Amino acid sequence: MKDEILDQKLALKLLRKLADDDLFRHHYEQDPLQALADIGVPDKQLAMLRENKHLKPAKLADKSVFLDALLKLIDELLCVTLAQRPVKLHVFSSVKGELLHEISPFRE
Secondary structure (H helix, E strand, O other), X not given: OOOOOOOHHHHHHHHHHHHHOHXXXXXXXXXXXXXXXXXXXXXXXXXXXXXXXXXXXXXXXXXXHHHHHHHHHHHHHHHHHHHHOOOOEEEEOOOOOOEEEEEOOOOO
């Protein structure tokens, strides 16, 4: 059995709703598959979850648990994004449109 992973946008959306939205939390406790469908989880992933009976109605953990997970995910995504895109300033000529300087605040 292969695990299915939510893409980042859906993971953030799900954690936000579980951390903050009482109506969504109630809906998720009653019918988790439908709640996931309502936020846009692809049919292929829902079918796998349904087939393997991974999700059943259950009482959710406290909102603070999901808020903590959300903040950790945001922090991780921010670190990855900053690591992938170093800050650089490009100075272009307004006359010729060519790059004059590339300035980085970091030593290379």
